[in-house]
Amino acid sequence: EYTTLLHCPRIQVDKVYSRDANVLTFTKKLTKITGMSEQWVAAQIKQKGENKCIPWKSLRDQILAHLDTKKRVDVFALSIYGLVIFRKALGHIDEAVTDLFDQLDRMVTLVPAILAETFRFLSVCRRTGEGRFIGCKQLLLVWFHSHFWKMDKELSATLRCDDITEERWMTILQNLQDEEVEWRAPWMVVDEIWYHCGDFDWVPLLRIWGAIGYAPLFMLRQYRSRQLIPATQGLAECEFSYSCNNYRGKIRKMSNAWKQIHPVKRITVGATTTPEYHWWRSKRINDNIPRPREERKIEQLEEEKLHLGLDVDIHKMEAEKLRKGKNKAEEDLD
Known part of the structure; x- marks a missing residue:
């Protein structure tokens, strides 16, 4: 379903991302993606816990000011991957995201990586009984509406998940009935x-x-x-x-x-x-x-x-x- 929703015709669905053994340094990867000098990139890199990252503000400025149109698009796409799909530190793009982004030209699919993060965070929340989901909430919400659209008109008519209170979510999920679950999304044709x-x-x-x-x-x-x-x-x-x-x-x-x-x-x-x-x-x-x-x-x-x-x-x-x-x-x- 995620493959269909993302609609990336150039990817090969069986060619998955895996971390390169001889990966470039974070500075060199960002230099390649942004087209900026190594000195500029090195000055933007920050340390967040155990991970290196670059602030969204630094990339936003390049999107607005870069003379190369392709580089502007690449930086904008990298920002979406780092801020929405593979989030780590708020307002920053993690180093690991640049490694995946660098491999997209090889037609690898990013769906298994998205699913891996989704399953991991959901499993952690389930095991501990608490916690915050840090995966791609937008895709998960679309999936949610595709499978639970029959159960509640209020939920189906709500465009923003923020408009539903935490208590309302708990009531909806705790009272789910089998007949209210669409096990297979109506628009899926995979056999x-x-x-x-x-x-x-x-x-x-x-x-x-x-x-x-x-x-x-x-x-x-x-x-x-x-x-x-x-x-x-x-x-x-x-x-x-x-x-x-x-x-x-x-x-x-x-x-x-x-x-x-x-x-x-x-x-x-x-x-x-x-x-x-x-x-x-x-x-x-x-x-x-x-x-x-x-x-x-x-x-x-x-x-x-x-x-x-x-x-x-x-x-x-x-x-x-x-x-x-x-x-x-x-x-x-x-």
């Missing part, structure tokens, strides 16, 4: 789901400040397909920042995984959830992978996969995991 990349059981998303894992099989209902329990074992360990040890090796592994995307055709079914999924979601079990049970036969798994339209690879993968889990359980009992 294919990317459910994992490379050797990962999910899709690794590279952020501009780190990485996070995401399991698209969580959202099968969004495609009106049957929702079951996704494999999430090890998903939490997929999250890291670029300040951790050996992050370059992790980036390389994730980037290579995107060269092996595994799509699946969606299939519309009657019942959109399995009983097991309802139980799992109510318990909110993390790092879950289906365990072998006497009453859960391989044939039943195959039937579930048939309803999903998953390809042969995932059939074999899940069956093999079941067999390994069963063997381990028997060894533990012995």
